[in-house]
Amino acid sequence: MSDTHDAPGADPALKAELLALAQEAAGRAGALLRDGRPADLGVAATKTSPIDVVTEMDLASEKLITHYLTEHRPDDGFLGEEGATSAGTSGVRWVIDPLDGTVNYLYGRPDWSVSLAAEYHGERVVGVVAAPVRAETCHAVLGEGAWRDGQRLSCRPSPPLDQALIGTGFGYIAERRVAQAAVARELVPRVRDIRRGGSAAIDLCDVAAGRLDGFYERGLNPWDLAAGDLIAREAGARTGGRPGLPADTELTVAASPGVFDALQPLLESLGAWHD
Numbered sequence: 001m002s003d004t005h006d007a008p009g010a011d012p013a014l015k016a017e018l019l020a021l022a023q024e025a026a027g028r029a030g031a032l033l034r035d036g037r038p039a040d041l042g043v044a045a046t047k048t049s050p051i052d053v054v055t056e057m058d059l060a061s062e063k064l065i066t067h068y069l070t071e072h073r074p075d076d077g078f079l080g081e082e083g084a085t086s087a088g089t090s091g092v093r094w095v096i097d098p099l100d101g102t103v104n105y106l107y108g109r110p111d112w113s114v115s116l117a118a119e120y121h122g123e124r125v126v127g128v129v130a131a132p133v134r135a136e137t138c139h140a141v142l143g144e145g146a147w148r149d150g151q152r153l154s155c156r157p158s159p160p161l162d163q164a165l166i167g168t169g170f171g172y173i174a175e176r177r178v179a180q181a182a183v184a185r186e187l188v189p190r191v192r193d194i195r196r197g198g199s200a201a202i203d204l205c206d207v208a209a210g211r212l213d214g215f216y217e218r219g220l221n222p223w224d225l226a227a228g229d230l231i232a233r234e235a236g237a238r239t240g241g242r243p244g245l246p247a248d249t250e251l252t253v254a255a256s257p258g259v260f261d262a263l264q265p266l267l268e269s270l271g272a273w274h275d
Contacts, residue, residue: 139231
């Protein structure tokens with residue numbers, strides 16, 4: 001996140017406005033994706049590799065979100081996975097993943113989501129993750145806690161690492177996947193088990209909800225983690241990257257505090273932050 005020391009914080013009215021817009025935009029995009037999925041859905045393009053896919057529905061979802069937000073707040077900026085990027089002049093920037101878990105969606109699996117975060121002068125203040133097939137929406141507002149459909153979220157009490165259920169994900173570049181598999185091989189004997197869901201936004205919400213004790217992944221982009229990171233932190237989890245650094249593309253770690261204290265240095269020693 002950017003340095004915010006010289007920028008004013010978002011007032012409660014602005015945060016409430018941004019939350020309401022994010023919830024509505026994510027809900028509309030989620031409904032489009034759930035109800036409008038073509039039976040013959042195919043790959044529209046690829047990104048980092050032939051298995052890192054974009055479907056026509058990713059593009060339609062991002063278009064819906066950006067049009068809706070622009071209609072209500074025309075001066076805001078955007079950072080979107082599928083190319084919706086603009087600076088804006090209001091101090092607010094929306095970080096958009098219109099379909100997190102595209103491969104799950106392509107195959108008709110349920111773990112995919114729409115992820116929206118709002119930043120104010122570089123500080124993340126609102127996060128919403130809608131998972132339509134789960135019929136769940138999680139949200140957080142900076143300083144106001146994390147919630148799932150009206151229920152306050154709280155991460156699990158920290159077990160010893162060898163009793164912790166840990167989520168992770170794998171990239172799409174072959175060399176990175178090989179390195180990530182090597183890290184997972186070393187980690188498996190030291191934890192209760194590992195889960196690989198396919199949507200980092202959902203995994204971060206699952207840490208917030210106590211469905212995972214921790215999560216880590218290398219290679220996440222800002223739109224993958226922006227909303228889920230805030231939701232996890234507001235539920236009492238700790239988040240970060242390499243020791244002393246925030247969650248970023250190099251490494252993202254989120255866990256209940258005791259698990260975080262054990263997991264982060266272990267991932268550092270295993271080289272989870274490089275290929």
